[in-house]
Amino acid sequence: MKRSQLFIALVAASISVSSYAQTVDEIVEKHVAAMGGLDKLNAVSTLVTERSLAVQGMEIPTKTTLVVGKSLRSESTVMGNSMVQVVADSKGWMIRPTMMGGTGEPEDMPADQLKQTTSQLDPFGGLVNYKDKGNTVELIGKEKQDKKDVYHLKLTSKDGQVIDEFLDANTYLISKVKANMNGQDGEINFSDYKDYEGIKFASSMDITNPQMGVMTFITNKVTINSKVDDNLFKKPVK
Numbered sequence: 001m002k003r004s005q006l007f008i009a010l011v012a013a014s015i016s017v018s019s020y021a022q023t024v025d026e027i028v029e030k031h032v033a034a035m036g037g038l039d040k041l042n043a044v045s046t047l048v049t050e051r052s053l054a055v056q057g058m059e060i061p062t063k064t065t066l067v068v069g070k071s072l073r074s075e076s077t078v079m080g081n082s083m084v085q086v087v088a089d090s091k092g093w094m095i096r097p098t099m100m101g102g103t104g105e106p107e108d109m110p111a112d113q114l115k116q117t118t119s120q121l122d123p124f125g126g127l128v129n130y131k132d133k134g135n136t137v138e139l140i141g142k143e144k145q146d147k148k149d150v151y152h153l154k155l156t157s158k159d160g161q162v163i164d165e166f167l168d169a170n171t172y173l174i175s176k177v178k179a180n181m182n183g184q185d186g187e188i189n190f191s192d193y194k195d196y197e198g199i200k201f202a203s204s205m206d207i208t209n210p211q212m213g214v215m216t217f218i219t220n221k222v223t224i225n226s227k228v229d230d231n232l233f234k235k236p237v238k
Helices: 002-035 038-042 111-121
Strands: 046-055 058-067 071-078 081-088 091-095 106-108 136-145 148-156 162-168 174-181 184-196 199-209 213-224
Touching: 002 038, 002 136, 002 148, 002 199, 058 111, 071 111, 081 111, 091 111, 136 162, 148 174, 174 199, 184 213
Parallel strands: none
Antiparallel strands: 046 058, 046 213, 058 071, 071 081, 081 091, 091 106, 136 148, 148 162, 162 174, 174 184, 184 199, 199 213
C-alpha cells in the first residue's frame, strides 16, 4: 500500500514539474511571438539604434551600431565631447572625455565593463532561443506591477548571470528587468513599444542604478539590416 502511494506521489510530482516547465516555455513562446516571431528575430544581422538620453538635466544623443553576436559601437555626444564604447572580437575599448575622468584617447575597457557590454551583442535578450544559448528559465510566479499582471521569470545565463525578467501578462512584452549592473543591482523599465519592420522595440527605457540615479533613454530611430563598415569597430592607432 505504501509503495502504491509512493508511486502515485512520484507520478503526480512528475506531472506537476512537467506542467510547470511547459508553462515556462509557453510564456517564452508567446513573448517571442509578441516581439515579432522567431523567424524575423533570427533574420536580423545588424541594428542601428538612435536614442536620446536624459540625465541630470542634459539631453545626450546616442547612436549604437550592432552586428548581432559579433561587434558593437555606442557613441554619445556630451557637451560637445565624444564618448565611445566598442566591443569586437571579445575585446573592448573606449574613449572617455576628460570631464568624465578619461583622457580623450582610446583606452582598453575594464573587464567587468567588457562583460556587461558584451551582453548587448544579443539585442533581443536571453529568453529568445534560451535553450540553444545554454540559459535556464524559471517561472517565479504571476505578480502585480504598477497595477498590472506580470509574469516573473528568473533567467540564469550560461555564464551564471542571474536576471529577473517581468513580462506583461497581456502583451507578453518585457516591462522590467532587474540585474547586476557593473557590480551594483539595477533595473530597467521598458514601455511604449513601437513596430519596426514587424519587430517590437521599446521606445522608452528608464534605467535605475545606485551610482547614476535614473536615466531615461528615448528611442528615435531603428534601422534593421543596413550595411555596417567594419572599420567602425577598429581601435584608433596614434
